[in-house]
Amino acid sequence: MSTTETAIASAEAHSAHNYHPLPVVVASAEGAWMTDVEGRRYLDLLAGYSALNFGHGNRRLIDAAKAQLDRVTLTSRAFFHDRFADFCTELAALCGMETVLPMNTGAEAVETAVKTARKWGYRVKGVPDGMAKIIVASDNFHGRTTTIVSFSTDPEARADFGPYTPGFEIVPYGDLTALREAMTENTVAVLIEPIQGEAGVLVPPAGYLPGVRELTRERNVLFIADEIQSGLGRTGKTFALDHEGVVPDMYVLGKALGGGVVPVSAVVSSADVLGVFRPGEHGSTFGGNPLACAVALEVIAMLRTGEYQARAAELGDHLHRELGLLTGGGAVEAVRGRGLWAGVDIAPALGTGREISERLMEQGVLVKDTHGSTIRIAPPLVISKEDLDWGLDRLRAVLKG
Numbered sequence: 001m002s003t004t005e006t007a008i009a010s011a012e013a014h015s016a017h018n019y020h021p022l023p024v025v026v027a028s029a030e031g032a033w034m035t036d037v038e039g040r041r042y043l044d045l046l047a048g049y050s051a052l053n054f055g056h057g058n059r060r061l062i063d064a065a066k067a068q069l070d071r072v073t074l075t076s077r078a079f080f081h082d083r084f085a086d087f088c089t090e091l092a093a094l095c096g097m098e099t100v101l102p103m104n105t106g107a108e109a110v111e112t113a114v115k116t117a118r119k120w121g122y123r124v125k126g127v128p129d130g131m132a133k134i135i136v137a138s139d140n141f142h143g144r145t146t147t148i149v150s151f152s153t154d155p156e157a158r159a160d161f162g163p164y165t166p167g168f169e170i171v172p173y174g175d176l177t178a179l180r181e182a183m184t185e186n187t188v189a190v191l192i193e194p195i196q197g198e199a200g201v202l203v204p205p206a207g208y209l210p211g212v213r214e215l216t217r218e219r220n221v222l223f224i225a226d227e228i229q230s231g232l233g234r235t236g237k238t239f240a241l242d243h244e245g246v247v248p249d250m251y252v253l254g255k256a257l258g259g260g261v262v263p264v265s266a267v268v269s270s271a272d273v274l275g276v277f278r279p280g281e282h283g284s285t286f287g288g289n290p291l292a293c294a295v296a297l298e299v300i301a302m303l304r305t306g307e308y309q310a311r312a313a314e315l316g317d318h319l320h321r322e323l324g325l326l327t328g329g330g331a332v333e334a335v336r337g338r339g340l341w342a343g344v345d346i347a348p349a350l351g352t353g354r355e356i357s358e359r360l361m362e363q364g365v366l367v368k369d370t371h372g373s374t375i376r377i378a379p380p381l382v383i384s385k386e387d388l389d390w391g392l393d394r395l396r397a398v399l400k401g
Contacts, residue, residue: 003037020354022361022368029056032383034366042366043391047380049197050229050341052260053308055382060298061259068294076285087293090300092268094238095251099274101267102288106228106254107143109265112282113191113224113252114147116267118167119276121188125220132188137173141198142191142226154198174204176211183215189222189250190215194240197229200374201336201343209244216249222273223248228265232256233303233381236313236339243338249273259299264292308381312339315388319377322392331399333373342377343370346399356398363394 001009007025027037032055034042047053054061068083075081088100101116103109117134121127136142138153149157150164158164169187171178173196194209196202216223225248230240233256237243250273254265267274286292302308316339323342326332333345346356353369360367360375367375379388 007037022357022366024361024366031055031057032380032387040364042361042364043379043387043394045365045367045377045379045391047378048260049255050232050234050378051255051258053233053256053381054259054299054302055380056260058259058382060302061261061295064294064298065261065291068291071290073291074286074289077283077288081290081293083290083293083297084288087288087297087300090297091253091257091266094300094303095253095268096247097251097268098271099269101269101274101277101282102292103265103267103284104263104286104292105143106252106265107145107148108284108287109228109252109254109267110142110148110191110226111145112267113189113226113250115282116250116269116274116276117189117191117222117224119281120222120273121186123276124272125188127186127188131186133167133169133184133186134189134191135169135171135179135182135187136190137192137196138170139173139196139199139202140191140193141196142193142228173199173202174208176208176215179212180215183219183221187219187221189224191224191226193226193230194246195230195235195338195341197341197376198370200345200371201341201376203336203338206244209241209246213246213248222250224250224252226252228252228254230341232299233308233312234339234341234378236316237309238303240338257296257299258292259295261295262292264296312381315381315383315385316340318385319388319392322389323377326396326399337377340379340381340383344375344377346373346375348373350399350401359398360394363398365391365394 004025025037026034028035032044034044091100092098103112118132121132136151142148147165149161151168152158169182171182213223225241227239231253250269252267258264323335331347331350333347336343353373353375356375357367357369369375
């Protein structure tokens with residue numbers, strides 16, 4: 001067997017099969033490129049589902065991590081450390097909010113948002129104990145914990161993991177009328193992705209997000225924006241909600257916040273909302289650790305310049321213009337997205353999204369499929385126009401057969 005085949009066979013023999021990776025074994029990476037164990041290079045057009053917005057091995061982020069490694073990496077939240085206050089202050093400022101509750105993974109941050117909303121509902125809104133309801137959108141993806149899959153509509157994520165956590169109402173994504181009708185006096189929050197990534201990079205109708213903001217404000221309901229994939233520069237703005245001038249009550253952040261170096265996530269909101277917590281009611285040993293804070297502080301500093309948002313906007317316009325030219329010829333049925341983020345629906349006659357991803361891999365381009373016929377394109381924001389065009393050329397070749 002080849003080195004690749006040996007590595008894959010060993011991994012499949014000794015790890016749970018909860019993922020179905022493409023058959024490539026990455027050994028090193030830099031910028032928008034990855035190299036496998038046999039020396040083959042691949043253009044990364046997935047960027048770790050937006051965790052690698054700033055590219056592989058970004059020098060600023062690696063240097064920040066290395067400097068912190070020599071000082072202190074973990075104290076637990078039993079003590080303060082000298083990076084914590086700066087991290088919370090700077091992230092709150094980036095979000096235009098007051099208070100930060102740091103965690104590690106995106107799913108942990110969503111769980112934290114759910115707990116926050118419920119506690120706020122009981123302590124502040126006055127909802128009777130045990131009656132809080134959170135409204136979510138169909139086709140959502142917020143993670144895979146037991147509570148989160150309880151309000152998923154994806155059979156793969158949900159099946160065989162019951163009994164499910166109650167307290168959630170599911171309405172169609174993009175439907176303000178359904179959202180209005182679902183609200184009751186016990187509704188404490190609306191939790192949505194401004195752009196649904198896992199569902200195929202679905203952008204809601206114009207006016208939907210401002211409508212959500214207006215409704216939630218009228219009904220004294222928290223608007224929670226899951227910007228784990230869509231936030232921190234991906235769409236050409238710091239947050240996807242910025243495109244419509246909307247500010248939620250709470251941001252849920254992750255992925256790119258750790259720069260592809262360490263897992264970092266956070267819930268960011270007002271002091272009144274996150275102030276419902278008291279010591280001992282929620283926490284994480286690793287949440288807000290010194291290493292995570294050091295890397296995230298550098299991420300925040302990079303975003304403050306606006307350079308990466310502008311780059312995603314400019315290259316994103318080019319990406320969508322080129323992808324749009326592929327529709328109408330029978331190979332691509334639809335293209336959606338914003339900034340350097342696109343969902344491309346492949347005509348079933350050409351193959352499944354998985355099959356197209358495998359053919360692209362053979363051409364030196366890495367993407368990933370979702371929901372059968374869709375491939376997602378989300379390169380690192382540092383990708384050059386020349387490399388992006390090289391990847392698009394390979395996509396055109398694959399679609400031509």
